[in-house]
Amino acid sequence: MDDHAAIEIDALTVGFGGRAVLGGFSLRLGVGEKATLTGRSGSGKTTVLRCILGFVVPDAGAIRINGEALTARSVWHLRRELAYVAQEPELGDGTVRDVLERPFAYHANADLRDNLARVDEFFGEFLLPRSLLGDDVTTLSAGEKQRVAIVSAVLLDRRIILLDEASSALDKTSEKAIADFFRSRADLTVLSVSHNPEGLSFSGQLVELPGGPNGEEPEGSA
Amino acid sequence: MMAIRTVDIGFPQLALAYALLIIPFGLLLWYRIPMLGRTALAVVRMTVQLLFVGVYLQFVFRANSPWLVAAWLVVMLVVADFSILRGSGLRLGRFLLPVLAGLLVGTIVPLFFFLGVILQQPNLLEAQYAIPIAGMILGNCLRTGIIGLRDFYSGIRTSEKAFLHSLGQGARLHEAVRPFYRNAVVAALAPSVAAIATIGLVALPGMMTGVIIGGANPMTAIKYQIAIMIAILVGITLTITLTIWLTLKPSFTAYGTLDHAIFAKNKPRGTRRARG
Numbered sequence: 001m002d003d004h005a006a007i008e009i010d011a012l013t014v015g016f017g018g019r020a021v022l023g024g025f026s027l028r029l030g031v032g033e034k035a036t037l038t039g040r041s042g043s044g045k046t047t048v049l050r051c052i053l054g055f056v057v058p059d060a061g062a063i064r065i066n067g068e069a070l071t072a073r074s075v076w077h078l079r080r081e082l083a084y085v086a087q088e089p090e091l092g093d094g095t096v097r098d099v100l101e102r103p104f105a106y107h108a109n110a111d112l113r114d115n116l117a118r119v120d121e122f123f124g125e126f127l128l129p130r131s132l133l134g135d136d137v138t139t140l141s142a143g144e145k146q147r148v149a150i151v152s153a154v155l156l157d158r159r160i161i162l163l164d165e166a167s168s169a170l171d172k173t174s175e176k177a178i179a180d181f182f183r184s185r186a187d188l189t190v191l192s193v194s195h196n197p198e199g200l201s202f203s204g205q206l207v208e209l210p211g212g213p214n215g216e217e218p219e220g221s222a
Numbered sequence: 223m224m225a226i227r228t229v230d231i232g233f234p235q236l237a238l239a240y241a242l243l244i245i246p247f248g249l250l251l252w253y254r255i256p257m258l259g260r261t262a263l264a265v266v267r268m269t270v271q272l273l274f275v276g277v278y279l280q281f282v283f284r285a286n287s288p289w290l291v292a293a294w295l296v297v298m299l300v301v302a303d304f305s306i307l308r309g310s311g312l313r314l315g316r317f318l319l320p321v322l323a324g325l326l327v328g329t330i331v332p333l334f335f336f337l338g339v340i341l342q343q344p345n346l347l348e349a350q351y352a353i354p355i356a357g358m359i360l361g362n363c364l365r366t367g368i369i370g371l372r373d374f375y376s377g378i379r380t381s382e383k384a385f386l387h388s389l390g391q392g393a394r395l396h397e398a399v400r401p402f403y404r405n406a407v408v409a410a411l412a413p414s415v416a417a418i419a420t421i422g423l424v425a426l427p428g429m430m431t432g433v434i435i436g437g438a439n440p441m442t443a444i445k446y447q448i449a450i451m452i453a454i455l456v457g458i459t460l461t462i463t464l465t466i467w468l469t470l471k472p473s474f475t476a477y478g479t480l481d482h483a484i485f486a487k488n489k490p491r492g493t494r495r496a497r498g
Contacts, residue, residue: 070363079391082390086387089387106391108392108490
């Protein structure tokens, strides 16, 4: 196994509109490790994930993915290591099948197209009926969208999964199915954000973000 | 064949045309539709602009200098450039050059093809042809540019989570914006395509009526109209594609996220109508 960490965050500092959201946050997550970020609303949990994806550029600090520094140049190929599942995934338009196939049209994923043959396997794993494939994605429930987003991430063979309250809309059975899946995959590194860390029982460590004012984290862009 | 001559409109008769305005102004007043001031201003502007252009064009046509024609085309392009940016709600400073470049190519390519290949004019800057044909192409490019740019950037802003989702799945910027480009082109081209499909049935277009009133055979007018509609279709497709692709770089950060500073603070102005 590589000796570098899957995710290394060093003294991350982020502010929006003069309000400090993160002040010197650090985290090291080894390959295959699972951790959950907790904390009050506005403490910067989602912002950490957005920084890792390059959607928010920090005011200070550094992020390394698999040992490589996240920069404006490297972010484009580092995103191929990452998958992000939002609390309310915006999957675009079309049917569920369209949503699952779409990322394989991107140049970065073209050589992974054979993975689509495993859709049935993962649908079974995450307790999704196969009939869902033909449904319009806008008709799905929040819990179905979350599981479709997770299936998409797994099909894309991503090794670092970022879950943003990704089980918030799930029933206990579906939540357990997801937890069992991630627990069984020692090759996957998972950083999740949750108000209810007990729900994600596969997580090996809890990281509590300090304080933070109540309120929504802004939809800040890079 | 019967000789057709153009009946000139004297200024007293032209003044009578304004009397007809009593109908729209009366309706606006009667129903208290809050557009009276804007409409009156538009009529005044139209009159002043066209009279100015008439005087200038008389001068340009008499001189028939390629330099003067080129200068006039540049003025038209720059005015259209500003109008597109004001209409699409984007900041002027950042986009003046990329939009101008898109308009320039979108206008010049079909214009010079029309003049050089179809009309086989030795002088591509012959005032009699270059100015009116450029005006028709550019007018349509202006409308398309406003609709297209506005739809493209507001679409990304509205569906930013879906856009970021694509980036997060490994899409390059040009791949992530493609659905928005597709939607913008549909929105921008739809009015023109509908106009092309119904031309002659619903409305007689400006160029055709102009050529007929100018004394030409109706069949000549129709051939001109067919050629100009094709030139317009080429121009608007080029313009919408180029203006979107050329404005990508100043609109997104190096990380691929939308820079919200591209949007002007004031609301965009309404789409202007222009016809061939």
